[in-house]
Amino acid sequence: xxxxxxxxxxxxxxEGKTATLTCNYTNYSPAYLQxxxxxxxxxxxxxxxxRENEKEKRKERxxxxxxxxLKQSLFHITASQHSDSATYLCAARQxxxxxxxxxxxxxxxxx
Amino acid sequence: KAGVTQTPRYLIKTRGQQVTLSCSPISGxxxxxxxxxxxxxxxxxxxxxFSETQRNKGNFPGRFSGRQFSNSRSEMNVSTxxxxxxxxxxxxxxxxxxxxxxxxxxxxxxxxxxxxL
Numbered sequence: 121x122x123x124x125x126x127x128x129x130x131x132x133x134x135e136g137k138t139a140t141l142t143c144n145y146t147n148y149s150p151a152y153l154q155x156x157x158x159x160x161x162x163x164x165x166x167x168x169x170x171r172e173n174e175k176e177k178r179k180e181r182x183x184x185x186x187x188x189x190l191k192q193s194l195f196h197i198t199a200s201q202h203s204d205s206a207t208y209l210c211a212a213r214q215x216x217x218x219x220x221x222x223x224x225x226x227x228x229x230x231x
Numbered sequence: 232k233a234g235v236t237q238t239p240r241y242l243i244k245t246r247g248q249q250v251t252l253s254c255s256p257i258s259g260x261x262x263x264x265x266x267x268x269x270x271x272x273x274x275x276x277x278x279x280x281f282s283e284t285q286r287n288k289g290n291f292p293g294r295f296s297g298r299q300f301s302n303s304r305s306e307m308n309v310s311t312x313x314x315x316x317x318x319x320x321x322x323x324x325x326x327x328x329x330x331x332x333x334x335x336x337x338x339x340x341x342x343x344x345x346x347x348l
Contacts, residue, residue, distance in 0.1 A: 154336060163235075163321050163339030164274075209274065211337075218287040219264065219337070223273035 122148045124212055126222035134230050139200045141225045143193040143210035148220075150212035153186055153193045158207045158224065167208075168195075200229045233257065235324050235340035243346045249310040252343045256303050256324030262286075263305040264337070265297060268319040277320075280305055309345075317347045 127142045143153065151172050156164035170177045170186045170193065177184050183196040197204050207224040236255040244250050256263050264279040264287075276289040280299035297307040303324075309316055323337035 156337075161341075161344075163323075163341050164337075166336035166338070169336060218276045218279065218289060220276065221266075221274035 122146070122214075122217075122220055124148075124210060124220050124222040126208075126210060126225045128225045129223070130226045130228065132228045132230060133200055135200060135202055137200055139197040139204070139227055139229070141195040141208050141210075141227070143195065143222055145191050145193075145212055148191070148212065148214060149188075150214045152213060153184070154211045155182075155184055155193075155195050156209040156211060158209060164209055197227075200227075202229050202231050205229045235322060235338050237320075237322050237340035237343050239343055240341065241344045241346075243348060244312050245348050246312055246314060248312050249308060250312060250345060251306055251308045252320055252322075252345075254305045254307075254322030254324075254340060256305070256322075257326075257338055260324035260326050260338070261303055262325040263299055263303065264323050264325070265305070265307050266321045266323065267291075268321055268342070269317075274321070277307065312347045314347050317345060319344050 123146045125144045133139045154169045155167045157167055158164040168177055168179055168184045170184050181198045185194045205228050207226045209224045210222045211219050213219045238253045262281045265277040267275045277291055278285055278297045279287040283299045294310045299305045319342045321339050321342045323339045325337050
């Protein structure tokens with residue numbers, strides 16, 4: 121079955137460092153990968169989308185890559201801040217199929 | 232522009248009861264999808280509607296049902312509630328540029344927190 125896996129349940133990082141989150145997919149060829157941020161008790165908020173024919177996308181301190189050979193997307197937050205602490209979710213969809221979310225990585229940025 | 236609105240935000244039910252949750256999408260969005268979120272399982276897809284038609288359905292029992300109205304508002308219903316149905320139910324709307332598939336991000340509401348006692 122199609123699976124989206126985010127390797128780390130939790131990631132602690134020091135303020136100012138780059139946080140790197142991983143999303144792997146199996147039995148799947150998604151046309152798009154998306155990354156969302158979710159704060160406790162709130163709905164997820166869209167951050168970035170990357171298409172299968174794109175290698176890299178950037179938005180301010182955020183960068184996402186998409187490697188269709190490795191079946192992997194990496195999500196980077198550079199110069200991390202305490203306010204970046206949240207759960208980050210990756211999501212994928214192929215054609216008409218349902219959107220599948222990973223279980224998320226809880227990022228804690230330590231001052 | 233108003234965001235996605237979900238009502239009620241919190242509710243408590245007992246086993247065997249039924250519940251109806253409502254979702255008003257962003258104006259102009261014709262696609263609405265529902266998700267169940269629990270600590271152990273993450274975001275699980277329930278169903279997706281586009282122009283009043285169910286496009287996709289997740290692996291949930293028939294006790295979970297939904298519908299979409301002509302104004303794109305959507306409701307989901309859970310009958311014969313079980314303890315395991317306690318979760319945050321999230322609705323998301325999307326502006327599909329064509330009927331060929333998903334080309335935009337999902338806009339989520341704040342969710343309806345259901346507790347089943």
